[in-house]
Amino acid sequence: MKRFIALILSAACLLTLGACGNGAASGPGKLLAAEPDYPQMAPYPDETKYFKSNGEFDSDGFDKVYDAWWDSRKAQRSQPDGYAEALEDYLRSSVPQLLSGAQGENRICSPVNIYMALAMLAETTDGESRAQILELLGSDSLEALRTEAKAVWNANYCDDGAVTSVLANSVWLDDSVNYEKNTVDALAEHYYACSYHGEMGSDELNAALQNWLSEQTGGLLREQAEGVETDPNTILALCSTIYFRAKWSGRFSEGQTSPQTFHAPGGDVERDFMHSSGTGSYYWSGKFSAYGKSLEGSGSMWFLLPDEGVTPEELIADGKTMDFLLSGGQEGAEDKFLIVNLAVPKFDVASDLEFSDSLAALGIRDIFDPAVSDFSPLTGDAEGVFLSRAQHAARVAIDEEGVIAAAYTVLAACGAAAPPEEEVDFVLDRPFVFAITSHDGLPLFVGIVNTP
Numbered sequence: 001m002k003r004f005i006a007l008i009l010s011a012a013c014l015l016t017l018g019a020c021g022n023g024a025a026s027g028p029g030k031l032l033a034a035e036p037d038y039p040q041m042a043p044y045p046d047e048t049k050y051f052k053s054n055g056e057f058d059s060d061g062f063d064k065v066y067d068a069w070w071d072s073r074k075a076q077r078s079q080p081d082g083y084a085e086a087l088e089d090y091l092r093s094s095v096p097q098l099l100s101g102a103q104g105e106n107r108i109c110s111p112v113n114i115y116m117a118l119a120m121l122a123e124t125t126d127g128e129s130r131a132q133i134l135e136l137l138g139s140d141s142l143e144a145l146r147t148e149a150k151a152v153w154n155a156n157y158c159d160d161g162a163v164t165s166v167l168a169n170s171v172w173l174d175d176s177v178n179y180e181k182n183t184v185d186a187l188a189e190h191y192y193a194c195s196y197h198g199e200m201g202s203d204e205l206n207a208a209l210q211n212w213l214s215e216q217t218g219g220l221l222r223e224q225a226e227g228v229e230t231d232p233n234t235i236l237a238l239c240s241t242i243y244f245r246a247k248w249s250g251r252f253s254e255g256q257t258s259p260q261t262f263h264a265p266g267g268d269v270e271r272d273f274m275h276s277s278g279t280g281s282y283y284w285s286g287k288f289s290a291y292g293k294s295l296e297g298s299g300s301m302w303f304l305l306p307d308e309g310v311t312p313e314e315l316i317a318d319g320k321t322m323d324f325l326l327s328g329g330q331e332g333a334e335d336k337f338l339i340v341n342l343a344v345p346k347f348d349v350a351s352d353l354e355f356s357d358s359l360a361a362l363g364i365r366d367i368f369d370p371a372v373s374d375f376s377p378l379t380g381d382a383e384g385v386f387l388s389r390a391q392h393a394a395r396v397a398i399d400e401e402g403v404i405a406a407a408y409t410v411l412a413a414c415g416a417a418a419p420p421e422e423e424v425d426f427v428l429d430r431p432f433v434f435a436i437t438s439h440d441g442l443p444l445f446v447g448i449v450n451t452p
Contacts, residue, residue: 099447
């Protein structure tokens with residue numbers, strides 16, 4: 001009988017409301033490997049707690065706690081040089097592929113989330129199966145991948161009260177299969193993965209798996225998680241999540257939010273648009289115009305508006321667009337510092353993607369063929385084991401306070417011509433591309449918004 005593996009990925013960015021589902025959720029049975037210890041970060045100090053009874057501010061007390069918080073954040077972000085650059089080829093190939101075929105629908109992906117899940121998959125494979133994964137991820141060995149993946153995980157982990165950016169991984173194992181303990185231990189050590197076991201296909205295990213996915217994504221993907229199930233032929237489910245929450249460096253005023261028309265592929269719709277005006281860098285190229293809005297204590301959210309006649313899918317497939325995103329605006333476009341009047345719709349968009357075909361198109365093929373797949377590091381009973389499905393769900397939302405993986409980009413003026421001398425209106429009132437980048441420039445979320 002053929003047995004198979006399910007690769008399940010769940011990515012979410014939450015509004016500034018919501019709590020992080022940090023740590024491991026309760027699973028069936030007994031943990032095969034110790035729960036990973038998540039980094040402990042000093043909390044961001046609450047300024048309101050440092051006012052004395054006489055109304056004076058305790059600056060010495062606040063500075064002490066603030067310095068401890070800043071030292072903790074710097075220590076967490078201090079990772080080996082070059083770890084982010086190691087993902088560049090993977091990002092250039094995977095993002096356009098994953099966002100292709102939207103056909104007028106919203107499409108979101110978290111390339112960092114998918115990278116982490118594929119890195120775990122490499123641990124469970126060998127031979128050509130592993131080689132194909134390593135080639136896509138841009139690593140020349142499993143040891144190099146472990147170093148890079150751990151650096152990515154740690155650099156993008158933050159849970160200090162100011163920013164929430166939590167990556168979580170888990171491994172779900174079937175009771176009837178003998179697993180290689182070294183492989184399970186490696187997943188815990190290098191990827192902070194919790195390991196659970198139980199009866200695949202049972203209501204108990206499916207409920208625990210669904211709860212874990214929902215908890216780790218702050219409840220944002222509860223509906224999608226309820227559709228995730230194993231069956232009796234499943235021997236392994238690899239799960240990876242990301243939960244992100246950050247405030248705008250300069251929030252939008254609710255008093256300036258007003259209804260406006262968005263020109264969606266299916267027809268015009270009315271949406272609430274947020275407005276702001278300030279000086280900043282405005283970017284333009286032969287195919288798009290763009291603006292980046294900073295996130296407090298984190299990276300930025302980029303809005304890219306395709307020129308008339310250019311679809312979002314065509315834009316994201318263009319190499320210069322990826323140059324722009326991966327360089328943080330340093331390459332692929334001209335820029336000018338001026339007054340930017342930004343108008344962007346509030347939105348809460350989600351997508352659910354089965355991306356086995358995308359992996360095959362990116363060169364990962366053997367793991368889907370039970371005749372040639374090699375999962376020997378996972379179990380001695382690996383004959384006939386293959387990857388049966390690869391799911392990726394993502395949700396992004398933005399409001400006046402902040403962001404949770406989402407993208408709306410409306411641009412008023414575009415094209416290769418230079419913008420006005422002093423001021424430009426950047427109105428995201430038709431389909432656009434967005435990207436949420438972390439402090440190190442890695443794109444945590446990239447998406448196409450066809451209808452807010």
